[in-house]
Amino acid sequence: MRALFALFIRSLREDLRARLPPILRAALVLLILLIIGANQRKFAWSGAPGREFLGMLMMLNLAFIGVAALSIFPSAIAEEKEDGTLTLLRMTNLNPLSILLGKGATRLISALMLLAAQIPFTMLAVTLGGVTRTQILHAYAILGATTFFLCNLAMLASVYCRTAMRAGFLTGIIGGILYAVLPLICAITSFRRWRPGNVTTGGLWETISNYIFEANPLYAMGSLLLDYRRSAFLSKHVWISLGAGTLCFLLAWLIFDRYCATAEAAPGRVKKTKNGKPRRWAYVSRPWQRLPLAWKDFNFMAGGRFGFYFRLFMAGLILLGACGIAWSSYQRQLEWATNYGNSEGSYYSKASVDARFWEQLSGISIVLAGWIAGLEVLLIAGRIFGAERRNLTLSSLVALPWSVGKIIRQKILGCLAVLLPWIILAAVGLSFNYRQIWEEIIREITNLTTFDEWGNYYLLTAIGVVCYVCTQALLSLTVLVWFSLRIRRGALPATIATMTVVNVLGAVCLDSLNLDRRGEMLSAYIGFILTLITLIAMCRKTHRRIQLAAAED
């Protein structure tokens, strides 16, 4: 028994001695207080400020759990494989179960501690009103169960995959299927049953659909916030997540020997064709004469041609899914139109329903393309120099007769290819409804410019906000690159946490100033200028950091 828990106890001791976990917990608590501060005015006008506050906090926590599931949890076993230390661990008295407990369970406990530390402060929501103490506890039960499931899913991926990055990717794919694709399919099929006058029958698919919805933390959280009377501490979501998490842990234990006996046992080992050439998913061309580093990053960072076609295929699938949703909604509206009347010019007229079909199709495509492109950019930014640092190849790159600026430019160029499929998807989405979107833009601009004296402020404020958001996005990417050069793992969560805290702090400061419209406009420009200055400073700092990191290799 001592051997079984040896690694686990050691990890817990390390966690207790480490300085970072208590700082993180304190930062999270501070963030809760900042959220209240930042939304003080908004809450004052709300009917149920406590519920709004709880909703915000839960979404923030779910986002953090999602990021942890993609970056921190999957490294549990895979990092040992990458460092070549797993075989050393296996040579000791530690069996697979103790390694899984030691490496995986400690991460889970750290994450759960972060959640537990918040509970007393979240209770402030009860004082704010609109939410009960039980609801808060049930909400944390949902978060805890989701964390448990995702941590064990990531650990299973970590046992199976050769590197932490692949494990994170696999976790993301499975999580995406479970939490996005399956509910989407269920939603599409459910539309068919929601015809007016149609009596639903409890078939097998409906039961499965119910379970899929219940397993989704967003759905579970939404239901809890809407109606506290139906909630329970051990809700369906909690049971499903705990069961699925346990199953993942058992599976990880079962396959541990097969995939972790040696580093080479994990999938991804070198495979060759019959004529001795390496087997690859897609052909890799000779390096591009003028852009060799862009070639390298396109093929070995962004997935190359295979990655490009795969993304294009996924974009096609998303478009198809969007078509499905829009078509279901279209059919439903047509059926309602026959019941409620479809006279010319009415809401359910054929022309109006048709327009809404294209609008919906366009909206879903553009929004999803934007989200996925944003996520891809974040993931690439975390790896663009981080991977070079981890592989100790930065010194070879910096020792080339190139400037650091040229290295950065070529690397960005090589990675930009990941965006192309999503740009195509957004463009296709735009083409479905370009006339209406264009008219809307013109109308908005006209509204902004034809207002009275305040109207000009609106326009200037809008421009200031757009500049602020763009520089914030660039700053986030630069901070992410900088973190990836400073810390070995967890650059993405560190960036998200830093940027969130800074922005929330900014929001609190602004809110406390109680600004008028002119003040709001000024604050947008001050925010933009401050962000721009920070961005320039961070760019210089990152530039220097790249040279330093190369020398430290």
Add this chain to the structure above:
Amino acid sequence: MEPVIDIRGLRHAYKTHVAVADVSFTVNPRSIHGFVGPNGAGKTTTLKVLATLLKPQAGMVAVFGRDIVRDRTEVRRKIGYMPDHFSMYRQMTVFEYLDFFGAAYGLSQGQRDKIIGDVLALTDMAGRKNDFIQGLSRGMQQRVSLARVLVHDPDLLLLDEPASGLDPRARIELMEILQELKRLGKTIFISSHILSELAELCDSVTILDRGSVKYTGSMRGLISNNGADDAYAFTLTAEHPPFVDALSAIPGVKTVQQITPGEPRYSVAFEKEQITPNALLSAALSSGAQIVSFTEDVKHLNQAFMDLTEPGVRPE
């Protein structure tokens, strides 16, 4: 003859820790220069400065007569730096890896094809050019690293402990490749913490300890007993007292010592300006001694290294 490497008064510190202080030495063209020192002596820091990865905080460093700070890009074209760790894109094949670096140095596809073929032949990796790097053994990865350094045909190779972690056979093969490269006209600057590893390979050596140069010059100068005197060792069939008397009486002979008590082995130190080894041998034969061997008495390399460097770990 202009030195390939010219370092004068180099100093570099990491915050409060001075890695190298006042380091000065030169390296001649078309030679193999060993850079030896215990762990933490400052070898890698000096190599990183030479590779233009670190800027010298004080002093002057020139490669092929060019300042490494001012003419950084030009210097980088002329050097090939191999770090002390495997710095490779493991998901590439050997050919792709070399092809990528060839393109990065601006070689055309035709030039790359030719030079990659040559360096793969030199490093005996031609048969593995389609293998993924991640599937290669440590020794093979080291060969690929060396091939990468050679792909742009640099005149100066900076090799940071290239033999560390290699098995004896791989070490010998690596040394043979380096000899071949010297014959091809390259200057090789190779660091190691094992002096004996470089003894047969290097023409000159610099010994660094605790951030400062303890010796720089020819390998022969390092192993001679001291700068002014020469010493020769005699091995006799048996102890023979007239041998000692005869040699001691020769003007210019400073000492005649029995190397190990009880054994008929003697070390004779003399001033090389006053007497030649031939005269010594004649005198020894005249004394009636039965001579088994007559060789130059040199210090063991390890002894020389131990004499020059300080014991213990470098304090912070």
